[in-house]
Amino acid sequence: MQLPHRNTIAKLNEKYLSLECCFLLGVAQYFMYRPNFTQFFQGDAIFWMYRRFHNFSAFFQSLIQLDLLHSYRPLSNRTIPSMFYSFWGLRPYGYHIVVLGLFFLTSCVLFQFVKRLTGRTLVAFLATFYFSIHSTNVYTTFDFAFSPDVLYGLFYICALWFFMECERQHSQMWSVASAACFALSLMSKEAAVTLPPVLVLFHIVFVRPPALTIRAVSSCVTDVLRKIWLQLAVFVMYLVFVVGYLGVVRGSGGYMLVLDNVPGNLLTAVYWALNLKRTGFGPIPLLPRVIVFFLIVFAIVQLAIAMALLFRPERKLLLFGFLWFVTALSPVLMLNRLRPYYLFLPMAGFSLVIGSTLSKTYEYLRTFPAAVSSPVVSLMLLMLWLSCRTVSVPDIVYDGVLGYGPRLAANSAADIMTAHPQLPSGANVYILDESIPELWRYQGAGSLFKLLYNDATITTSYRSLGHSPRATTGDRLVVMKTQGEHLVDVTAAFQKDPQKFITAPDENSLEYEASPGVELQVEPAAVTAGKDFYWITIAGFGAQDVLIQYTIDKGPVADFTVPLNPAGKVRFFVSTFTEPGLYEFLRFKRISGQPSKWIKSSAAIRVSNPSPQ
Numbered sequence: 064m065q066l067p068h069r070n071t072i073a074k075l076n077e078k079y080l081s082l083e084c085c086f087l088l089g090v091a092q093y094f095m096y097r098p099n100f101t102q103f104f105q106g107d108a109i110f111w112m113y114r115r116f117h118n119f120s121a122f123f124q125s126l127i128q129l130d131l132l133h134s135y136r137p138l139s140n141r142t143i144p145s146m147f148y149s150f151w152g153l154r155p156y157g158y159h160i161v162v163l164g165l166f167f168l169t170s171c172v173l174f175q176f177v178k179r180l181t182g183r184t185l186v187a188f189l190a191t192f193y194f195s196i197h198s199t200n201v202y203t204t205f206d207f208a209f210s211p212d213v214l215y216g217l218f219y220i221c222a223l224w225f226f227m228e229c230e231r232q233h234s235q236m237w238s239v240a241s242a243a244c245f246a247l248s249l250m251s252k253e254a255a256v257t258l259p260p261v262l263v264l265f266h267i268v269f270v271r272p273p274a275l276t277i278r279a280v281s282s283c284v285t286d287v288l289r290k291i292w293l294q295l296a297v298f299v300m301y302l303v304f305v306v307g308y309l310g311v312v313r314g315s316g317g318y319m320l321v322l323d324n325v326p327g328n329l330l331t332a333v334y335w336a337l338n339l340k341r342t343g344f345g346p347i348p349l350l351p352r353v354i355v356f357f358l359i360v361f362a363i364v365q366l367a368i369a370m371a372l373l374f375r376p377e378r379k380l381l382l383f384g385f386l387w388f389v390t391a392l393s394p395v396l397m398l399n400r401l402r403p404y405y406l407f408l409p410m411a412g413f414s415l416v417i418g419s420t421l422s423k424t425y426e427y428l429r430t431f432p433a434a435v436s437s438p439v440v441s442l443m444l445l446m447l448w449l450s451c452r453t454v455s456v457p458d459i460v461y462d463g464v465l466g467y468g469p470r471l472a473a474n475s476a477a478d479i480m481t482a483h484p485q486l487p488s489g490a491n492v493y494i495l496d497e498s499i500p501e502l503w504r505y506q507g508a509g510s511l512f513k514l515l516y517n518d519a520t521i522t523t524s525y526r527s528l529g530h531s532p533r534a535t536t537g538d539r540l541v542v543m544k545t546q547g548e549h550l551v552d553v554t555a556a557f558q559k560d561p562q563k564f565i566t567a568p569d570e571n572s573l574e575y576e577a578s579p580g581v582e583l584q585v586e587p588a589a590v591t592a593g594k595d596f597y598w599i600t601i602a603g604f605g606a607q608d609v610l611i612q613y614t615i616d617k618g619p620v621a622d623f624t625v626p627l628n629p630a631g632k633v634r635f636f637v638s639t640f641t642e643p644g645l646y647e648f649l650r651f652k653r654i655s656g657q658p659s660k661w662i663k664s665s666a667a668i669r670v671s672n673p674s675p676q
Contacts, residue, residue, distance in 0.1 A: 081178070084188045085171045088195050092167055095196050095452055096204040098459050100159045103473035105464055107208035108144075108158075109507025113514050116145035126250075128309065131593070133636050135305045139214045139251040143207035153476075153514060158207050166204045169217040170195045173411055176224040177418065180269075181380065185425065190418025192444065194410055198338045198454040202404035205465055209404055211252040216408040218248035219255055222294070226262050230270050230290070242293035249301050253311075254394050254408070259298055261390050262291050268383045320397035321606060321628050328401045332392055335406055336413045337362040338454050354453045357446055368420040377419050384419070387412025399626040403458075468505040471548055475506060476515050478550040483541060486512075489520045491533040495544040495553070495564055500527035502545065508640050526565065529614055529621030530642055565619045568612075573650070576660045578603075583611070583651055583664040593639035593673050601651065604631040608654040611664075616644040624654065643672050 104112065114131060116122045122145070125137040134140075143161055151157040170191055178187035194200075203209045222244035229237035248255035266287040288295070305311050334340065338358050372381055391409040395401060424443075428436040460466045479492065486492075492512055496502040502525065503509065509523035524530035532540055542557040543550040544564070557564050584600045601609060606629045612622045625633045646668050650661040 092195050099205050103469040105469050106504045106507050108206045109510050111140045112144040113510035115141045135311050139211035165213045186418045186422045189421040190414040193417040194414035196451045198451045199403040199406045201455040203407045212407040215248045215252035215255050218244045242297050246297050257391050263287050264386050325396045328396045354450050365420040380419050384412045384415030471505045474549050482552040490539045492523045492541045493532040495526045499545045531618040578662050583666045585666045585668045589669045590637045592637050592641045595637050598634050600632045611651040613648045643670050645669050
């Protein structure tokens with residue numbers, strides 16, 4: 064009998080070791096994010112579930128047009144509900160498993176990429192372990208509303224991996240595969256536009272570090288541009304088609320881009336990358352002291368090791384990892400508000416830094432007897448897992464995107480089904496939601512009840528948005544009122560005395576301040592839902608949050624908060640589900656100003672529905 068070749072045995076051992084590492088990552092992820100499995104859908108998931116693809120023709124049409132929110136994400140927003148709604152309907156468990164499966168696949172791809180990059184399984188496992196259990200991933204593993212982040216991250220890492228293989232194996236097929244994955248990443252989320260500069264960084268750091276001369280730098284740049292020409296071609300085609308032809312424009316409402324936000328957002332992102340939340344320049348001590356202490360010590364030690372490694376051969380991996388982190392974050396650093404799940408792909412870069420520092424920690428501990436080093440390393444990883452798990456708990460319970468919002472949506476579904484097991488066609492559910500003004504978000508902008516009763520003619524109106532009841536008599540009007548975290552039926556009392564429920568502010572109780580030169584302006588004066596933008600400008604206010612009160616067709620008074628840029632402006636896209644009518648802006652005030660002081664306004668804008676084709 065012929066014995067296996069030594070190299071064959073080594074390859075088999077390496078393969079089994081990789082499988083063991085991926086298995087351990089999967090176990091850590093499952094028990095980390097298992098609490099998500101009991102949650103209902105969050106608002107964005109409900110919104111896209113109702114607007115899922117019903118046939119292949121609808122999917123193919125999405126490849127050449129923008130969606131209802133004026134974005135281009137044909138591969139991500141609606142794919143999962145389109146594939147699985149006929150199996151699971153409104154039962155959330157299966158969707159959670161699918162999303163966690165995609166997250167696990169992304170982790171395995173990252174593990175293989177780092178292993179191939181460094182040639183060290185230990186560094187790859189520690190880096191991916193930190194990425195896999197990171198506290199911000201409680202969002203991206205929640206439900207398919209976050210599939211844009213997971214899918215664009217998966218294809219992005221594949222594109223980088225294949226580019227590395229192209230550099231090493233000098234095969235153009237790897238470059239084609241990299242460009243194809245880049246295209247898929249762009250079709251999942253716009254933030255994938257950062258891949259070309261990351262490829263340039265990879266080439267400069269690992270392939271051809273240039274000498275500090277103009278000629279050498281110029282030669283290096285020419286070389287890398289020649290090697291990524293396919294990815295650049297994909298990027299240019301994306302800009303021409305999606306931005307130029309389809310006209311997608313990001314930066315609306317709370318997503319306005321402001322350069323002044325970069326330093327604060329970058330500092331926040333670094334804190335989050337280390338599993339810390341901050342107030343000012345220090346961590347928020349809301350968690351158990353032992354957890355806060357461990358995370359602070361862990362962060363200090365790893366950053367200190369990283370600084371020391373900058374003077375060793377490992378510096379290439381550290382520099383690339385941190386530059387990847389910052390570059391991938393760059394599109395969102397200018398936003399008014401950074402959200403934790405924006406760190407999903409950037410954390411793949413940051414994990415390279417932590418993987419290097421943790422492996423160096425492990426190597427140092429191995430100088431001690433095995434009876435000491437092995438338990439210490441195991442305890443450190445277990446403590447890191449427990450700390451991330453503890454950090455995630457408040458978000459699961461209280462965050463409007465996670466526990467709180469889905470809990471309200473689930474309660475709303477149960478409450479209305481209890482009060483009205485059947486609703487007539489064309490019914491209008493009018494919700495008096497002053498105590499929960501964000502309820503419309505949690506219910507998917509009026510999509511929840513359409514799904515629940517499987518009836519597209521059912522409409523949902525919200526008092527907090529200034530809506531008036533669309534029906535006033537008969538069984539087609541259902542009025543629900545928020546009470547605690549539930550809805551109660553008040554239809555009979557509302558029909559008997561509507562004014563008791565729809566109250567207007569007492570003008571005599573309002574104080575107006577004279578502000579010469581300060582005026583709210585809206586341009587243009589008329590817009591069409593589903594295609595137009597409008598600007599709100601308040602001269603003299605600058606960058607700050609402003610509360611505005613308005614009415615729709617003289618209906619109930621509602622309010623909303625707008626984040627102004629340094630020029631005192633903010634832009635909004637008028638989506639197709641915007642209530643048509645005349646919007647009159649009555650008054651406004653600074654969020655940071657005196658609560659009782661308002662400034663009068665006479666601005667108005669008319670929103671009309673699209674003309675039938």
